Amino acid sequence: MALDTFERSAPPIFRQGLSTASKLVLLSLLSLMLMAADHRLQISQPLRAAVAIALSPLQWLSLQPARLWDLTGNYLGGVESARDAALSFEARTIAQAQRLQQVEQLSQENANLRQLLELRSSVTGASKAVEVLYDTADPYTRRVVVDRGNLAGIQAGSAVIDAAGVVGQVTRVYPLVSEVTLLTDRQQSIPVINARTGSRHVANGSPMGVGGALELKFVPSGTDMQKGDLLTTSGIDGIYPPGLHVGRISQIDRRVDASFATVHAEPTTIERGRHLLVLLPVKDWPAKPVADKTPNPPSKSKAASKPPQSANTAGGTP
Numbered sequence: 001m002a003l004d005t006f007e008r009s010a011p012p013i014f015r016q017g018l019s020t021a022s023k024l025v026l027l028s029l030l031s032l033m034l035m036a037a038d039h040r041l042q043i044s045q046p047l048r049a050a051v052a053i054a055l056s057p058l059q060w061l062s063l064q065p066a067r068l069w070d071l072t073g074n075y076l077g078g079v080e081s082a083r084d085a086a087l088s089f090e091a092r093t094i095a096q097a098q099r100l101q102q103v104e105q106l107s108q109e110n111a112n113l114r115q116l117l118e119l120r121s122s123v124t125g126a127s128k129a130v131e132v133l134y135d136t137a138d139p140y141t142r143r144v145v146v147d148r149g150n151l152a153g154i155q156a157g158s159a160v161i162d163a164a165g166v167v168g169q170v171t172r173v174y175p176l177v178s179e180v181t182l183l184t185d186r187q188q189s190i191p192v193i194n195a196r197t198g199s200r201h202v203a204n205g206s207p208m209g210v211g212g213a214l215e216l217k218f219v220p221s222g223t224d225m226q227k228g229d230l231l232t233t234s235g236i237d238g239i240y241p242p243g244l245h246v247g248r249i250s251q252i253d254r255r256v257d258a259s260f261a262t263v264h265a266e267p268t269t270i271e272r273g274r275h276l277l278v279l280l281p282v283k284d285w286p287a288k289p290v291a292d293k294t295p296n297p298p299s300k301s302k303a304a305s306k307p308p309q310s311a312n313t314a315g316g317t318p
Contacts (some may be wrong), residue, residue, distance in 0.1 A: 166244050
């Protein structure tokens with residue numbers, strides 16, 4: 001009985017095991033010993049290599065999203081840069097093309113101005129250089145507005161020419177601008193002469209054709225006229241100086257049953273020039289002579305040859 005009262009369990013020290021601090025110390029010493037041994041003997045190198053080989057696919061997979069993001073960003077950035085460069089290049093190309101067109105236009109205008117200066121030196125009489133501003137709004141007429149009016153000395157009825165020939169005539173004059181009726185307007189007429197044959201005709205504006213044309217009316221069918229003949233101003237109207245180019249004959253329609261032929265001509269001027277020359281009317285145009293109604297006195301020779309009358313004859317017989 002007395003022996004049963006003794007406990008047969010292990011002492012408390014062995015039942016509780018090592019304390020936490022003891023475990024920490026032992027594990028620290030073990031880790032230091034392993035590190036020293038690995039540093040000296042390289043005992044963990046095969047294990048480290050095996051672990052690196054086993055983890056390399058995982059590392060590669062973990063890096064792919066970042067690489068894909070970088071590639072996508074670089075591609076999108078490159079596309080955007082290429083698009084910006086293309087737009088910039090296109091804008092520069094358009095600007096250079098516009099400058100080239102302006103240079104070509106300025107060169108053409110300079111050539112026209114030089115031709116006008118040469119023409120102005122060869123034309124006798126006063127003249128004014130003008131610039132076309134715009135076309136009139138009436139679609140049934142062919143008229144343009146120039147930048148000079150009566151304040152600059154422009155007068156109604158003045159002839160308008162360019163380097164190629166006759167353009168038209170000033171029909172309306174305002175203080176600052178003037179209205180020029182082109183030669184191809186249906187209400188415009190001009191006396192012309194065939195430079196080859198010397199025959200005189202009257203050219204009228206015709207709406208046919210894209211830029212308008214000229215028509216010669218009441219031309220006898222037997223008139224010597226060929227396609228390509230040059231028509232110039234005759235100068236008999238007192239408005240256009242003689243010898244200015246008007247047009248060239250482009251079509252001749254002769255009919256057997258008609259006494260007159262239909263003749264069409266193309267103007268020598270191109271209706272796209274901006275600089276024109278206005279010829280002022282001639283001031284000293286000779287006036288129409290007036291017939292003298294007073295009787296002419298008897299000449300001295302007739303008075304001397306007449307016999308003298310006697311007194312009886314003068315006074316009469318009783």
